[in-house]
Amino acid sequence: MVEIDIAIIGAGPAGLNAAVAAADLGAGVALIDGYEYPGGQYFRQFPQEFRVSRLTDRYKQAEDLFAQIRRPEITYRQNSQVWNIDSDLNLDFIESSALGHLKPKAVILATGAYDRPAAFPGWTLPGVMTVGAAQILVKAQRVLPGRKILIAGSGPILLALGALLVWAGAEVVAVLEASQAMKRFNPLSVSGIWGQSDRLKEGWEFLRTLRKANVPYRQGWGIRRALGVDAVQGAACTRLDQHWRPIPGSEEQITCDTICIGYGFLPKTALSCLAGAAQIYRPEQGGWVPRRDNMMRTTIPGLYAAGDGAGIGGAGLSAAEGRIAGTAAAYEVSGKSQNGPDLEKLLAGLWKTWDSEKKFQKLFGELYTPGPGIDEWVDGETIICRCERVDLKAVDQAVRMGASNVDAVKGLTRAGMGACQGHICGRILAGQIARLSGRGVKEVGSLSPRPPVQPLSIGEAAGS
Amino acid sequence: MATYDAVVVGAGYIGCAVSYYLTKAGLKTALIDRGRLAAGASRANYGNIQVQDAELEYSLPMILAGKAAFETLEEDLGYKVGLRSIGSLLIAESESQAAGLQERRSRLEEFGVLVHWLSPAELQRLEPHLDAAQTFGALYNPQEMQLDPFKLIWAFVHRAQEKGLDLQLNTEILDFVLHGQQVGGVITAQGKIDSAATILAAGAWSAALGRKLGLDIPVKHVHGQAAATDYGGNLLNNTISSAAFFESAHDAAGADSQTVLAIAPTVHGNLLLGEAARVVDHFSSGTDAGSLQSICRTAIRFIPELRDFSIMRTWGAPVAFTEDGRPFLGPVSGLRGLLLAVAFKSTVIITPLIGRVIAQLVTGAEPDLDIRPFLLSRVRS
Numbered sequence: 001m002v003e004i005d006i007a008i009i010g011a012g013p014a015g016l017n018a019a020v021a022a023a024d025l026g027a028g029v030a031l032i033d034g035y036e037y038p039g040g041q042y043f044r045q046f047p048q049e050f051r052v053s054r055l056t057d058r059y060k061q062a063e064d065l066f067a068q069i070r071r072p073e074i075t076y077r078q079n080s081q082v083w084n085i086d087s088d089l090n091l092d093f094i095e096s097s098a099l100g101h102l103k104p105k106a107v108i109l110a111t112g113a114y115d116r117p118a119a120f121p122g123w124t125l126p127g128v129m130t131v132g133a134a135q136i137l138v139k140a141q142r143v144l145p146g147r148k149i150l151i152a153g154s155g156p157i158l159l160a161l162g163a164l165l166v167w168a169g170a171e172v173v174a175v176l177e178a179s180q181a182m183k184r185f186n187p188l189s190v191s192g193i194w195g196q197s198d199r200l201k202e203g204w205e206f207l208r209t210l211r212k213a214n215v216p217y218r219q220g221w222g223i224r225r226a227l228g229v230d231a232v233q234g235a236a237c238t239r240l241d242q243h244w245r246p247i248p249g250s251e252e253q254i255t256c257d258t259i260c261i262g263y264g265f266l267p268k269t270a271l272s273c274l275a276g277a278a279q280i281y282r283p284e285q286g287g288w289v290p291r292r293d294n295m296m297r298t299t300i301p302g303l304y305a306a307g308d309g310a311g312i313g314g315a316g317l318s319a320a321e322g323r324i325a326g327t328a329a330a331y332e333v334s335g336k337s338q339n340g341p342d343l344e345k346l347l348a349g350l351w352k353t354w355d356s357e358k359k360f361q362k363l364f365g366e367l368y369t370p371g372p373g374i375d376e377w378v379d380g381e382t383i384i385c386r387c388e389r390v391d392l393k394a395v396d397q398a399v400r401m402g403a404s405n406v407d408a409v410k411g412l413t414r415a416g417m418g419a420c421q422g423h424i425c426g427r428i429l430a431g432q433i434a435r436l437s438g439r440g441v442k443e444v445g446s447l448s449p450r451p452p453v454q455p456l457s458i459g460e461a462a463g464s
Numbered sequence: 465m466a467t468y469d470a471v472v473v474g475a476g477y478i479g480c481a482v483s484y485y486l487t488k489a490g491l492k493t494a495l496i497d498r499g500r501l502a503a504g505a506s507r508a509n510y511g512n513i514q515v516q517d518a519e520l521e522y523s524l525p526m527i528l529a530g531k532a533a534f535e536t537l538e539e540d541l542g543y544k545v546g547l548r549s550i551g552s553l554l555i556a557e558s559e560s561q562a563a564g565l566q567e568r569r570s571r572l573e574e575f576g577v578l579v580h581w582l583s584p585a586e587l588q589r590l591e592p593h594l595d596a597a598q599t600f601g602a603l604y605n606p607q608e609m610q611l612d613p614f615k616l617i618w619a620f621v622h623r624a625q626e627k628g629l630d631l632q633l634n635t636e637i638l639d640f641v642l643h644g645q646q647v648g649g650v651i652t653a654q655g656k657i658d659s660a661a662t663i664l665a666a667g668a669w670s671a672a673l674g675r676k677l678g679l680d681i682p683v684k685h686v687h688g689q690a691a692a693t694d695y696g697g698n699l700l701n702n703t704i705s706s707a708a709f710f711e712s713a714h715d716a717a718g719a720d721s722q723t724v725l726a727i728a729p730t731v732h733g734n735l736l737l738g739e740a741a742r743v744v745d746h747f748s749s750g751t752d753a754g755s756l757q758s759i760c761r762t763a764i765r766f767i768p769e770l771r772d773f774s775i776m777r778t779w780g781a782p783v784a785f786t787e788d789g790r791p792f793l794g795p796v797s798g799l800r801g802l803l804l805a806v807a808f809k810s811t812v813i814i815t816p817l818i819g820r821v822i823a824q825l826v827t828g829a830e831p832d833l834d835i836r837p838f839l840l841s842r843v844r845s
Contacts, residue, residue, distance in 0.1 A: 084753065092753040099753060388732075402622050407500060411614030414732065419694045421777055450777040451751055458693065458737075459771035461753075462760035 012040020014307025014322035015110035021326030083452035111309035127232030131262030146258025153262030159206035244373030284365030285311035296325035375431035387418020474666035476506035481819030508781035530814035543619035546612030668782035690738030
């Protein structure tokens with residue numbers, strides 16, 4: 001039984017790379033992941049029951065990494081969800097309905113990200129889903145999300161989903177990209193593009209697939225409202241200006257039965273908040289993220305954070321950060337100095353990769369970070385908090401009653417107090433309060449996470 | 465350097481109510497808190513307005529007077545605070561607790577509070593989802609109430625701000641201003657606040673603040689923990705708590721958490737489950753797996769169907785208590801300019817009343833309450 005020096009939470013690109021880097025330096029690692037198979041979202045795996053006829057480069061990469069974690073230094077715990085952590089690094093997790101506890105010497109949070117929800121009239125109609133959800137349905141369950149599918153959002157993932165749906169035999173009625181930045185984009189002049197040839201190749205293939213299938217790809221377009229009574233029957237779409245504000249008079253109706261929305265990602269920072277790590281506001285990285293140094297250390301001793309879960313940056317950056325965190329944490333737990341030349345030498349090469357990936361992250365942020373208009377698509381009846389059915393009117397009323405931050409609006413309206421505990425509505429709520437009170441999104445704060453970070457049944461929490 | 469008529473330390477139930485009544489009386493008031501609004505026990509509170517679990521020897525008249533204030537409170541404030549009627553059940557878990565509850569019933573009756581004794585069979589009929597076989601009967605008061613804690617606190621603060629309240633959150637009190645035996649205000653990291661009257665309403669933090677004045681205010685605290693389910697409100701018609709609470713809850717020191725049953729349905733349809741409590745020295749808003757386990761086991765023992773419901777969130781807070789179960793209210797002999805309003809066992813029910821009483825003490829009006837049983841001098845040597 002290997003002694004656990006480092007617990008790594010999440011087995012996506014960041015977590016897998018962190019585990020390997022730490023194990024290479026002799027640390028005992030627990031790699032804890034909530035899914036049945038490693039890989040996270042980026043390397044999402046199929047259930048064993050489905051045969052896969054096409055393996056892309058990405059999956060070959062994944063197979064390599066998965067093989068590397070099969071070693072005695074790494075205890076891989078699957079179906080294991082961490083629901084609580086404190087500043088002393090006490091971890092509580094639940095694995096196949098049994099409670100578990102760990103107190104390692106160091107923790108690396110590699111929790112990844114989730115689809116950023118955006119609110120607009122009709123977004124609660126059946127048939128509206130996130131791009132991520134659609135991908136899972138198709139890839140992992142071989143189910144088409146609908147018959148006539150409209151994709152709207154921002155970023156290359158829209159092309160990826162569009163191409164995937166075309167391959168799967170669906171009718172994609174259009175892909176609406178909110179950002180117009182790509183129209184002016186000259187790849188040769190932007191340093192962020194160096195070393196990203198794989199990505200560019202992938203993106204070009206997706207575009208070709210869409211063109212061949214005659215799928216319209218419109219830039220500077222977005223959803224104005226989802227139409228339908230009991231389910232999606234169509235969408236009103238509109239041109240957007242450079243700030244993502246609807247341009248009056250440009251509305252068009254598109255017939256569809258499914259709307260996949262993808263306006264970027266939000267990092268899963270709940271565990272870092274529970275541990276008391278200081279947070280900073282970085283809109284181009286998804287909002288509030290834990291403050292870190294160049295060794296991925298947060299402000300809590302022994303607590304590291306790597307990958308999209310600490311700031312959206314993509315798989316390449318996640319892998320680099322994972323390796324940095326795993327290396328630095330292994331040094332810490334072995335009692336070796338983190339300030340000496342040995343570690344610096346080890347990290348020097350990793351920092352170079354990190355720097356180049358950060359350039360890509362910056363470029364990506366410039367191209368695709370939502371403009372302020374994203375918070376202006378709602379009307380009074382639009383639901384802001386889905387779990388508690390709190391509409392914009394109620395939020396507006398709370399702001400008029402003097403509540404000018406997220407915490408106070410939550411207390412008065414119950415927004416964020418339902419089953420999802422603000423996972424879906426948190427960022428939307430902050431955007432609306434900022435808009436209604438005339439303050440910046442940073443000023444209005446955010447919902448404070450509480451344990452459990454995902455629901456536990458009372459029976460499970462009671463133990464056997 | 466600002467000069468106020470009153471500075472209130474602690475923005476929980478009591479501090480916010482006090483601030484409301486002070487500003488209503490036209491006094492220039494500052495309300496200071498080291499954290500956000502209602503950062504301590506008040507935010508962790510269920511919002512129950514209960515008579516039947518009151519400290520019986522001295523507090524009952526205060527409790528009953530307090531309850532009366534709610535009849536017009538929403539109207540006075542111009543705010544809905546989620547006030548509703550709901551019954552309460554005090555559950556006996558042993559013969560001796562049952563006997564104690566019977567005695568409680570007679571005492572309550574003397575004050576005109578009519579509560580009913582229910583046998584386990586009668587309890588079962590009243591609460592079909594409760595496993596009444598786990599009990600030795602219960603005391604039932606159909607006429608208790610409940611409100612939304614945050615809404616009440618917000619209502620007080622907002623109305624007070626409209627009348628000029630200077631609210632300073634995330635502001636730590638570094639020291640008090642002392643001119644000989646006269647307390648003249650507080651000193652924060654932002655500067656000095658000179659004030660004719662200083663009101664200490666800081667709950668569990670009051671002991672440490674008192675020490676800055678050379679005062680021994682014997683307020684201890686438990687770290688109380690609770691959890692909220694997602695939907696589960698239809699499993700219970702009344703709030704329930706165990707008579708074990710009267711016995712030893714606050715005597716149990718040490719590392720082990722002790723859970724005493726306290727479950728309340730809210731008007732929103734979820735259930736609040738609690739309460740794990742441990743006497744501690746540190747201040748924390750955290751929760752731990754062991755306490756959650758204990759809370760859930762207790763909950764399932766009494767309401768087996770809860771097994772399949774989910775915990776949405778858990779929370780913890782320092783909850784102040786005193787040895788005799790009575791608050792510290794009123795002036796302190798030997799120090800002028802200071803009023804205490806700390807460690808109320810039944811808090812929500814007397815919040816508006818205490819707000820009014822403190823304002824009366826500050827302005828020199830006749831207080832609506834005989835505060836003599838609650839003075840600090842009762843414990844000072």
